[in-house]
Amino acid sequence: MNLNDASALRLASLAQDSLKRELQPCPLARRGLDFSSNDYLCLSRHPDVVQAGVAFAEQYGAGATGSRLLSGNLDCFEALEAEVAAFKRSEAAMVFCSGYQANASALAALLDKTLWHGQAPLVFADRLNHASLHHACQLAGVKQIRFNHNDMNHLADCLSKHAHSDQAKIIVTETVFGMEGDQLPVGTLAELALQHGAVVYLDEAHATGVWGPEGRGLGALEHPAIEALKAMGHWVIMGTFSKAVGVSGAYLACSHALKHYLVNRCTGFVYSTAPSPFVVGAVRKALAIIPGLEAERQALHATAEHLRAQLHTLGLNTGLSSTHIVPVVVEQAANSLALKAHLAEHGLVVSAVRPPTVPPNTARVRLALNTGHSPETITALVNGIQQWQGGLHESH
Ligand SMILES: Cc1ncc(COP(=O)(O)O)c(C=O)c1O
Structure with missing residues (x-):
């Protein structure tokens, strides 16, 4: 078997378990609705x-x-x-x-x-x-x-x-x-x-x-x-x-x-x-x-608290989160991909995190908050997640 065939075979087996990764374009215009970036203080474009x-x-x-x-x-x-x-x-x-x-x-x-x-x-x-x-x-x-x-x-x-x-x-x-x-x-x-x-x-x-x-x-x-x-x-x-x-x-x-x-x-x-x-x-x-961004840090922590409370009201599992990083644990890798795709339809960018990055059966959508997220964006995110949840229940 040559290297190309070996690579293709390995990828096929990853895809079967919903674990294959693809590079996606990241349009700059979408930055305000982006919950996948680690630019927590929005300094990359300061x-x-x-x-x-x-x-x-x-x-x-x-x-x-x-x-x-x-x-x-x-x-x-x-x-x-x-x-x-x-x-x-x-x-x-x-x-x-x-x-x-x-x-x-x-x-x-x-x-x-x-x-x-x-x-x-x-x-x-x-x-x-x-x-x-x-x-x-x-x-x-x-x-x-x-x-x-x-x-x-x-x-x-x-x-x-x-x-x-x-x-x-x-x-x-x-x-x-x-x-x-x-x-x-x-x-x-x-x-x-x-x-x-x-x-x-x-x-x-x-x-x-x-x-x-x-x-x-x-x-x-x-x-x-x-x-x-x-x-x-x-x-x-x-x-x-x-x-x-x-x-x-x-x-x-x-x-x-x-x-x-x-x-x-x-x-x-x-x-x-x-x-x-x-x-x-x-x-x-x-x-x-x-050091001078204390007000921004406090606002970021308050936004995270608020988001977790909203997600808990929907009965969702945010794991151990107590910071600006809020996982929504959906267990199966396929669920994390489906939620990511659903939110993308609303222009919201999130990361689906699957094994081996996280332990088996703890696949999640990772929401990384930053100081640029407005209350309206957080509401749009929560609404998008709730809508997906509704669809999930209907399909069962
Ligand atoms: C905990 C931790 N350490 C190290 C790294 C690697 O940092 P960098 O992206 O600068 O290589 C990351 C980034 O993904 C991380 O999350």
């Missing part, structure tokens, strides 16, 4: 952000021209990293071209046994962690000890079971889960980590800009256990510039010592061209704007 990107491209060029260890270490990267460290209240920061790259390569380097006297660390990972976090564990060749989603009692049990191990312990989780829309109990996690001498690696992709003091993320909350972990270099935060920041790329907020190690040993940093100066200019402007 004129000051776009202009700052253009100004940096004009000054530094469209591309960084090389890896930062070779030709690409422009002063704008150093400035951005200092600003990210100030924003996250960390000692140091590093920037990457994407969140996937940051997780896959920086976490893999952190898990590398050569960092831990040749003994692979024990990795405690939330069951619903993002694919890039799993990828890092695979790359590092470590086995994950999976704890039930956001279940700090289960995590405590797992840590206690290994209390006498002399292997390093690393807890890997997210602060806002992108498909569930729920939040990590950050303080409890920090206390557990401190008690067990563990390092914490947190993914703040969906929290950055939207949650925590001035949108700095939940990892920036003031808590004595967090301060103690930071002092040991055990509080490692990753986040993206691709969601609420409205641009692309990612950061790691960590200690100076870890940064210096990663500059040497993180393959995604060493062997990859640095981000475009356009990205650096746009991100720096967005980071300067974000």
Whole structure:
């Protein structure tokens, strides 16, 4: 069998289970009715952000021209990293071209046994962690000890079971889960980590800009256990510039010592061209704007509360959501595709999220709210969902 035949066969089997994906065009004009984008603060089209990107491209060029260890270490990267460290209240920061790259390569380097006297660390990972976090564990060749989603009692049990191990312990989780829309109990996690001498690696992709003091993320909350972990270099935060920041790329907020190690040993940093100066200019402007958007953040959280209440009135399941990400769990993959298609007929764009992105029988339509959604748009969305629900009942 040749490669084309093999690909076609694999696609046919995915289609049979309603799991085949297709790229769809995304007309710019539809943006107001779009519940699929992660542009939570609508910064991707903010004129000051776009202009700052253009100004940096004009000054530094469209591309960084090389890896930062070779030709690409422009002063704008150093400035951005200092600003990210100030924003996250960390000692140091590093920037990457994407969140996937940051997780896959920086976490893999952190898990590398050569960092831990040749003994692979024990990795405690939330069951619903993002694919890039799993990828890092695979790359590092470590086995994950999976704890039930956001279940700090289960995590405590797992840590206690290994209390006498002399292997390093690393807890890997997210602060806002992108498909569930729920939040990590950050303080409890920090206390557990401190008690067990563990390092914490947190993914703040969906929290950055939207949650925590001035949108700095939940990892920036003031808590004595967090301060103690930071002092040991055990509080490692990753986040993206691709969601609420409205641009692309990612950061790691960590200690100076870890940064210096990663500059040497993180393959995604060493062997990859640095981000475009356009990205650096746009991100720096967005980071300067974000702390001042408190009223917008409060309005976004209120809209999410209101939407969840409306969906619950219809008897729908919004899972564990407590944030601006609101899943409507419809269980079967075919249902999620049907609801997405129904809403598209009304000009409303949503994402159908199916296994393996989410566990079997938890397919959903993911509603990602942003500060540009008007009350009328939310009403149109709820009406569209109710109409689909009516049709579903009629067809049974
Ligand atoms: C939790 C989480 N981490 C990492 C990423 C990857 O980020 P990026 O899209 O910047 O590669 C995503 C985005 O899908 C995500 O949801």
